[in-house]
Amino acid sequence: MRISFGANKRFRVITKNGEAVDISGTLTGGGNAVRRGRINTNVQVMAATENHEDLIPRINEKKILLDEIRAEILSLRNTVEIKSRQFDQAKIEFRRCSQTIEQSKSELKTAENTVKELTQKFAETNVKEELKKVREKIEQLEEKRNNMTEAAEKVKRDFDEISRKIDAIYEEISGTLKKEVDEKKSRQTEIEGNIKTLRTAASKAEIDLKKSNEKLENMQKARETEKIKDRLEADQAVIDGINEKEVGLKREIANGNDEIAKLKDEVKHVEAKFAEITTKIEKLKTYDIKEILADKTLEKDKKTASKKKKKNTKTATTAIFCELNENSDESDLSSSDSEDDNEEEDKREVRSTTSAASSKAKAAADSNDENSGILPTYSAEEIAEFDSNEIQCQLNIVENERAGIEVAMNLNLIEEYRTKLRECKKEGQILKEITAKRDKIRNRLGELKRLRVEEFMEGFTEIAISLKEQYQKLTMGGDADLELVDPMDPYSEGIKFCVRPKGKGWRPMNLTSGGEKTLSSLSLVFALHHFRPTPFYVMDEIDAALDARNVMLIAHFVKERAETAQFIIISLREQMFNLADRLIGIFKVNDCTQNVVTPGLECIEDAAAATESHEFIIGTDAEKESVIRNKLRRRLEEDETDNVAAPKRARKVM
Structure with missing residues (x-):
């Protein structure tokens, strides 16, 4: 000592x-030496053996003793402050005296040198008076030096005495007060650092706010662009539907044109037959007038019947072609936007053909009307002159011609065309209904996509802001940012996670170290917890790549969030499981895995108070908890009686 x-x-x-x-x-x-390697496999928590009522007076006594110690500590603190001020003043005085002594020594040396010089210079002269003055001055300086030396020794003695007193005071309070003072100083330094960090964070927050506003404007522009894109897609879909409809109508028109071509062929065939019959009729007019007069009545009847038949046939054909023309006009009107010039020419040809057929039928009908007046009457002599065989022959010719006309004119094609036309109209109506349903579903799908993107962007923005806050707290001044790889389509390329650790530049998360990745991941987890809280978390050695300071920081961070969620953390770091509410130790003995469950902190404090009530612990809650846990651990080790192998390193679970 x-x-x-x-x-x-x-x-x-x-x-x-x-x-x-x-x-x-x-x-x-x-x-005493700590006994290790004999952990009891059947650990039982020490229960309180005394009644709580008996502990109340003892607790009150300890509280009174604590108040007395605190008052004594306060008094000692005041004494230390006073002695410190006195010590500082003594130091200042000692320095001043030391400087004076040094100055006097230098002056003395200067005077001695001056005396020597004067002695050599005025050796032959009478310098007694000057020498006397110099000696008097030297005596004065020596006297002054002696006084200064005595004052310096006195100051040194006072300084030594004060030092001994201070050392004694430190020795008395070093167990408790020094530690508390150091903690206060470190706490003050930490608070000052936090203030600087907060100021820096405030300035950075302003910059981030400007960036966020710019990003928000970009996002709004992206949303407007996306809306325009959706509209273009919808318009494109409508155009595709119209194109499909146009292709279908063109296909129907092509089929109709084929049918019209077939009908044109039929009409031409009928007209050829009609011309052939007309030629035969003209040839019959060149027969002998007598024979014609003889067969006049019969020929008139046959001609009248034949003309009526032809008239009826032509009238029916004209009506059918008129109806076909009307249907074709309706089809042309429905597809007028998609027909080309060739189809227009085909329609003009069909119309001209039907118009020609109608005019020919009308001319034939007019001729029939003119020729079909009042039937002539014949006398019995004229009738007797008619040849029945000739009449029968002419009748057979006319019937054969009529049969040929009926065979050549296939009226089933017209009916089939009508059927196809009805089916086309029906399918067109169904197509319109399906198109309307498709457009409705497509609009609903676009609305749902828009709502999904809006909700995603709202959540994404909130998570990004919370991520910044969490990362700044964990890194004491760092910064983090979430960005969309493709702002036009958030679901196509994903997001990009960039961080800026304190004192470093921006970098993607995959280029950071293991500890920085841990802090970044935990920041994202806590940001997601802030956005949508989860009641239960399991974390496996999240502190493996961190130093002791960051482990303690994360432990307190998790402790703060433990009010709204339960955290089960597998850890090997003492800084982490010292803050746990409950510990589960997993170990292996004789190839058999076992566990030790410690009770909560309240039960541990009660057990420690019951078994070691004579000891009084001073310190913060964390220090008390650590001391109590260490005492309980030592007690469990001492109570172990079985000789077992040393267990492997336990894995602590919060």
Whole structure:
């Protein structure tokens, strides 16, 4: 102790018993050796053996003792402050005296040199008076030096005495007060650092706010662009539907044109037959007039019947072609936007053909009307002159011609065309209904996509803002950002996670170190928890790549969030599981995995108060908790009686 707390210099001393006396005055060492490697496999929590009512007076006594100690500590603090001020003043005075002594020494040396020079210079002259003056001055300076030396020694003695008193005070309060003062100083330094960090974060937040506003404007532009894109897609879909409809109508028109071509062929065939019959009729007119007169009545009847038949046939054909023309006009009107010039020419040809057929039928009908007046009457002599065989022959010719006309004119094609036309109209109506349903579903799908993107962007923005806050808290000034790879389509390329650790530049998450990745991932997890809280989390060694400071920071961070969620954390770091509400130790003995479950902190404090109530613990809640846990761990190790192998390193689970 004499060597450690010497008057001139202090040393750190190690005694023979292994005790260490530090320069600051702390004394460490001693105590019983910790017995390890005999963990009891059947651990039972120590229960309180005394009644809680008996503990109340003892707790009150300890509280009174605590108040007295606190008052004594406060008094000692005041004394230390006073002595510190006195010590500072003594130091200042000592420095001033030392400077005066040094100055006097330098003046004395100067005076001696001056005396020597004057002695050599005025050796032959009478310098007694000057020498006397110099000696008087030297005596004065020596007297002044002696006074200064005495004052310096006095100051040094006072300084040594104050140092001893301060050392004694430090020795008295070093166990509790020094630690608390150091904690307060470190806390003050930490608060000052936090203030600087918050100021820096505020300035960065302003910059981030400007960037966020710019990003918001870009997102709004992206949304408008997306709406325009959706409209273009909808318009394109409508155009595709119209094109499909146009192709279908063209196909129907092509089929109709084929049918019209067939009908044209039929009409031409009928006209050829009609011309042939007309030629035969003209040839019959060139017969002998007598024979014609003889057969006049019969020929008139036959001609009348034949003309009526032809008239009826032509009238029916004309009506059918008129109806076909009307249907074709309706079909042409429905597809007028998609027909080309060739189809228009085909329709003009069909119309001209039907018009020609109608005019021919009308001319034939007019001729029939003119020729079919009042039937002539014949006398019995004229009738007797008619030849029945000739009449029968003419009748057979006319019937054969009529049969040929009926065979050549296939009226089933017209009926089939009508059927196809009705089916086309029906399918067109069904197509319109399906198109309307498709457009309705497509509009609904576009609305749902728009709502999905809006909800996603709202959640994404909130998570990005929360991520910035969480990352800044974890890294004490860093920054993080979430960006969309493709703002036009958020679901196509995903997101990009970039971070800026404190004192470094921006970089993607895949280019960061293991500890930075851990902090970034935890920031994202806590941001998601802020956006949509989850009641239960399981984390496996999240502190493996972190140092002790960051482990403690994350442990307190998780402790704050534990109010709204339950965290089960597998950890091997003491800084992490010292803050746990409950510990589960997993170990292996004789190839058999076992576990030890410790109760909550309240039960541990009750057990410690019941078993070691004579000890009083001073410190913060975390320090108390650590001391109690260590005591309980030592008690469990001491109570172990089975000789078992040393367990492997336990995995602590919060």
